[in-house]
Amino acid sequence: MKEEKEFEISRRSFLKVTAGVAAVSGVGFPGKSFAETGKQISTLIDLSLCDGCTDRKVPACVSACKEINKDKIPQVVDPIPEPWPRKTIENWSEKREAFHRLTPYNFIYIHKAEVNIAGQNKTVFVPRRCMHCDNPACATICPFSANYKNKNGAVVIDQNLCFGGAKCRDVCPWEIPQRQSGVGIYLKVLPGLMGNGVMYKCDLCVERLAADRLPGCVEACPREALLIGSRKAIEKIAESRAAAMNGYIYGKTQNGGTSNLYVSPVPFEEINKTMSRKPGQPDMKTDVPRRMAGTDPLAKTVLAAPVLGLAAAGVASAWSWLSNRKNKSGKEE
Numbered sequence: 602m603k604e605e606k607e608f609e610i611s612r613r614s615f616l617k618v619t620a621g622v623a624a625v626s627g628v629g630f631p632g633k634s635f636a637e638t639g640k641q642i643s644t645l646i647d648l649s650l651c652d653g654c655t656d657r658k659v660p661a662c663v664s665a666c667k668e669i670n671k672d673k674i675p676q677v678v679d680p681i682p683e684p685w686p687r688k689t690i691e692n693w694s695e696k697r698e699a700f701h702r703l704t705p706y707n708f709i710y711i712h713k714a715e716v717n718i719a720g721q722n723k724t725v726f727v728p729r730r731c732m733h734c735d736n737p738a739c740a741t742i743c744p745f746s747a748n749y750k751n752k753n754g755a756v757v758i759d760q761n762l763c764f765g766g767a768k769c770r771d772v773c774p775w776e777i778p779q780r781q782s783g784v785g786i787y788l789k790v791l792p793g794l795m796g797n798g799v800m801y802k803c804d805l806c807v808e809r810l811a812a813d814r815l816p817g818c819v820e821a822c823p824r825e826a827l828l829i830g831s832r833k834a835i836e837k838i839a840e841s842r843a844a845a846m847n848g849y850i851y852g853k854t855q856n857g858g859t860s861n862l863y864v865s866p867v868p869f870e871e872i873n874k875t876m877s878r879k880p881g882q883p884d885m886k887t888d889v890p891r892r893m894a895g896t897d898p899l900a901k902t903v904l905a906a907p908v909l910g911l912a913a914a915g916v917a918s919a920w921s922w923l924s925n926r927k928n929k930s931g932k933e934e
């Protein structure tokens with residue numbers, strides 16, 4: 602298809618991606634980069650193309666992400682202060698090479714699903730990372746405003762403000778954010794009493810996007826199973842590919858909609874049967890109501906604790922001012 606062809610050619614240059622899709626589909630923003638326009642972008646993961654990079658020790662998308670984010674976590678203190686009243690310390694600093702799940706050092710992993718469709722065995726490889734939800738409960742609940750949604754759709758955790766309370770993981774339908782204890786500003790404020798580290802997850806490579814570069818995983822995939830483009834263009838491509846393969850789309854309605862779509866020739870219900878929810882290994886159930894909507898009991902719980910939120914926000918703001926952190930461009934107020 603003309604639109605797809607243009608898109609594939611444009612992978613070589615992020616600026617051209619933007620202009621190319623816009624010109625062909627009439628839904629983008631010709632002549633400007635995503636960073637300049639602040640308009641919404643989406644990614645597409647095509648499971649009919651991903652082969653899990655089984656010929657490599659580490660899948661190309663996973664190792665690209667790892668390389669890009671290798672210096673994100675500072676030196677972990679030793680010993681890590683015991684948090685009170687809970688005693689859970691999450692320390693991945695000695696297990697940085699764990700690739701089988703999400704960790705603070707691994708923002709994307711490949712789930713291998715062995716499915717049986719009409720008597721035929723089939724292996725499906727599913728790259729998993731943050732879905733960059735339209736209404737991210739992880740950002741809504743954060744009492745420090747450390748977790749926020751960019752205008753372009755990327756949901757980002759500001760590690761300079763995060764206390765590692767992990768509320769974002771509790772409310773995320775897929776429990777995506779992962780904690781590393783023994784790092785972050787809680788060590789300087791009330792170690793042992795407040796916070797327990799810093800939360801980490803995929804940030805859609807916002808810094809690369811701002812420099813008109815493709816996210817590392819998108820750029821590295823040798824099979825072009827990952828695409829990025831304007832929201833409308835990606836939705837169109839997902840729909841046309843799903844129709845062509847008589848397949849299915851995931852991410853369009855789940856949790857109220859997301860900026861990350863999957864397209865698959867295998868029903869997601871079948872894929873999900875192979876995914877029991879384990880820490881760092883999200884499932885893929887299709888019925889995912891929007892979290893933190895007004896009717897969600899979680900929202901009521903959060904709204905019942907405004908004092909803590911305000912106090913926490915005050916501490917975070919003070920710390921932010923003291924540390925004279927650099928401005929975050931593109932953050933929605």
Ligand code: SF4
Pocket residue numbers: 731732733734737738739740756772773774775776777778802
């Ligand atoms: S998938 Fe989870 S962590 Fe990612 S934006 Fe959605 S709620 Fe937040």
Ligand code: SF4
Pocket residue numbers: 665666667669708709730802803804805806816817818819
């Ligand atoms: S978008 Fe960037 S941070 Fe997210 S999984 Fe891909 S490479 Fe990693």
Ligand code: SF4
Pocket residue numbers: 650651652653654660661662663711726728821822823824825826827
């Ligand atoms: S998405 Fe691409 S790079 Fe990642 S495992 Fe699949 S084929 Fe390999």
